[in-house]
Amino acid sequence: MKNFWFLILIFSTTNIFSQTTSFGENLNTITSAVPFLTISPDSRAGSMGEVGAATSPDVHSIHWNSAKLAFLEEEAGFSISYTPWLSKLVPDISLSHISGFYKLNEISTLSSSLRYFSLGNIQFTNDQGDPVGEYDPNEYALDLAYSMKLSNNFSTGLTMRYIYS
DSSP states (O other), X not given: OHHHHHHHHHHHHHHHHTOOXXXXXSOOOOOSSOGGGGSOSSHHHHXXXXXXXXXXXXXXXXXXXXXXXXXXXXXXXEEEXXXXXXXXXXXXXXXXXXXXXXXXXXXXXXXXXXXXXXXOOEEEEOTTSOEEEEEOOEXXXXXXXXXXXXXXXXXXXEEEEEEEO
């Protein structure tokens, strides 16, 4: 009889702890700061599943790994990209990216980039749905990087980033 009541107690507490809320009751808020930094600024890395750190060096390497810039063979480079973000859902959200590099000598490279994320036009309403104002939020990040080749297969990089959100 003791075992019977013990099993009843175990199963009843398991049932209590296994209850969950329905999907509509949970808020799905973004808990990370400046999530636009995780969006790929170049189509090459974006089309390969955001694996820009595992690719050969190019002008967009400042976003992924600035140490790759030391292995660039060109003297200088410049790139501009524009990405309409989630254009099927919202028409006015976009990511713009400008980056460039200059080889100071055979082993060191200086690079800079500007990333601008426009969140479009957001309309604020009160509890009754009446419009109370509009806001055009944006975020940007300015990067400055220096990279140095230490050997034929090893390099290091230092990147400073200013973020406005």
